[in-house]
Amino acid sequence: MSMDKIEILKLDHFGRGIGYINQKVVFVENALPNEVVEVDIVEEKKQYCIGKVKKYIETSEKRMKPFCTYYNCCGGCKLEHMSYVNSVQFKKEKIQNIFDQAKITLPEIQVLLNEHPKNYRNKLSLHIVNQKYGFFEEKSHRFIEIKSCFLAQPAINQFLKQVFKLNVKNGSMIIRTNYNEELLIHLKTKDPVTFHPEDFVDCKIVGVILNKKTIYGDHFFYERVNGYLFKVSYDAFFQINPYITAKLFSTIEEKLLSNGRVLDLYSGVGTLGIIASKKAEMVYSVEIIKNAVLDNIENKKLNQKENIQVFLGKAEEVLKKIKIDFDTILIDPPRKGLDKSSLPILLNSHAKQIIYISCDPMTLVRDIKFLKQKYTIEEYYLLDMFSYTYHVESICILKRKQERLGK
Numbered sequence: 001m002s003m004d005k006i007e008i009l010k011l012d013h014f015g016r017g018i019g020y021i022n023q024k025v026v027f028v029e030n031a032l033p034n035e036v037v038e039v040d041i042v043e044e045k046k047q048y049c050i051g052k053v054k055k056y057i058e059t060s061e062k063r064m065k066p067f068c069t070y071y072n073c074c075g076g077c078k079l080e081h082m083s084y085v086n087s088v089q090f091k092k093e094k095i096q097n098i099f100d101q102a103k104i105t106l107p108e109i110q111v112l113l114n115e116h117p118k119n120y121r122n123k124l125s126l127h128i129v130n131q132k133y134g135f136f137e138e139k140s141h142r143f144i145e146i147k148s149c150f151l152a153q154p155a156i157n158q159f160l161k162q163v164f165k166l167n168v169k170n171g172s173m174i175i176r177t178n179y180n181e182e183l184l185i186h187l188k189t190k191d192p193v194t195f196h197p198e199d200f201v202d203c204k205i206v207g208v209i210l211n212k213k214t215i216y217g218d219h220f221f222y223e224r225v226n227g228y229l230f231k232v233s234y235d236a237f238f239q240i241n242p243y244i245t246a247k248l249f250s251t252i253e254e255k256l257l258s259n260g261r262v263l264d265l266y267s268g269v270g271t272l273g274i275i276a277s278k279k280a281e282m283v284y285s286v287e288i289i290k291n292a293v294l295d296n297i298e299n300k301k302l303n304q305k306e307n308i309q310v311f312l313g314k315a316e317e318v319l320k321k322i323k324i325d326f327d328t329i330l331i332d333p334p335r336k337g338l339d340k341s342s343l344p345i346l347l348n349s350h351a352k353q354i355i356y357i358s359c360d361p362m363t364l365v366r367d368i369k370f371l372k373q374k375y376t377i378e379e380y381y382l383l384d385m386f387s388y389t390y391h392v393e394s395i396c397i398l399k400r401k402q403e404r405l406g407k
Ligand SMILES: C[S@@+](CC[C@H](N)C(=O)[O-])C[C@H]1O[C@@H](n2cnc3c(N)ncnc32)[C@H](O)[C@@H]1O
Pocket: 236, 237, 238, 239, 266, 267, 268, 269, 270, 271, 272, 286, 287, 288, 289, 292, 313, 314, 315, 316, 332, 333, 334
């Protein structure tokens, strides 16, 4: 391990400072452009090094004091040393960079800010090690016990204070909360668990699931967004930031063109399809998780929608089978983006509009690179769903290019 002094020139996509030692790139966490830092080189590869700040020699006027005691170790909010405004500016530049590198022209990126950049998360996933609850540090895999989380909603932190009462030794736990501050707890452990709701003060626990078995209450709760009501099972996806989810849903509702057939690919509990069904003749939802599909069927009834057909299966497989021409396609995949085999099918679908919702701009740009053969980007929204982390949510609205008439 050696020690060197470097000047930080810019940030990479993970918010790490970039500097150079003897023309070799060095990535440094918690370092901002224009700062001069002394670093320990903690990892040396052929192409790059990883540096850890030992001492700040010159600091940026943009530097903020991180508010979390676990900053720098839990791996969650990597951007706490920036002001909120600067962290969003970083995300905007990151997206612009990714698209510039791919030589894809973007329209003006429209930013939808998070008015609650702290205590917004409705879900926290923790490991349990020797009756302690926490995260594994990135790379080192050192266990970091946490007593509360600045990103999590108060209902989750209230439960976390008392979680030791469960007496679980080892395993993992997902704590979810909803619009009504109710709690749904999913434990995975081989240890015996007996749950007594009266042990937990000021906690509205509505369900405890042990491995796959409900041992208390229900295996689901309800979410309410923009007047819609959604049943959400413990293993079904729901957006983690309610403030931004409301903006995401209203943007989709406003921008969606179709009064024809809409495909809702990667539909979760059916949120976007239900919103789209207001304007559409028919919505076709596709989702891989069985409980989410069952929730979607229930959610159709809850929101009095009949024009929705739900498919259980892999998007890439269902797409090959359903021979329907769609007018609008909604795509909201996990981070890995679209399956390669889906791209030509979507490209040749003749849909006038594709709305691609993405939580990873790298896979988004990869998929757009293919779709741009027949589509242009009309609008681009950056939603600050994951404040103070380097993650970013996007809505990319694509319009089909006018096709030339054949001779
Ligand atoms: C980002 S979430 C979007 C859910 C929904 N659109 C929403 O906003 O609540 C992605 C969803 O895709 C589902 N999924 C993951 N891989 C899939 C696949 N290969 N085929 C279909 N659905 C998949 C996940 O279970 C999850 O519900």
